[in-house]
Amino acid sequence: MSTVLRFVPHRIVSHPEGEVTVSAQCLAADCGWSALPSADVAAVDVACMSHTGRTGHPTFARKYEDVALVTRIE
Template sequence: MTRSITRIVQHRIAQHPDTEVTFEAECLGCKWKATPSTDSAAVDVDCMSHTGRSNHRGFRRICTSFAAVVRDE
């Protein structure tokens, strides 16, 4: 008969320490895309500038982050 020991280890998920959140946006009226940036305000300004040139007012905003699961000690 084989015996086994079960050990419960708590984990948590957190943003990967070597990365930053990246913000992106794309126009819903054409194929225009904002330059990805770690500064959300810069992407918002790009969207407003695009609206001024094209009168397109709808955008899909994307925030990308990378996560790591680590032991909760």
């Protein structure tokens, strides 16, 4: 028995009917603050800046999530 492998090019993009969701978490020790996931990236950024203004904590982990679509390139 033999197997034939061939390269088939594909691409991956954000799904056109999906949306990007972003969330953020403060990385200061023992803080625990986080921004709820939102489709409004600017609102999460503002929430992070407001948190920095209140606490002085400048570092956040931001997480972006979307629905991916893989298509074969013809």
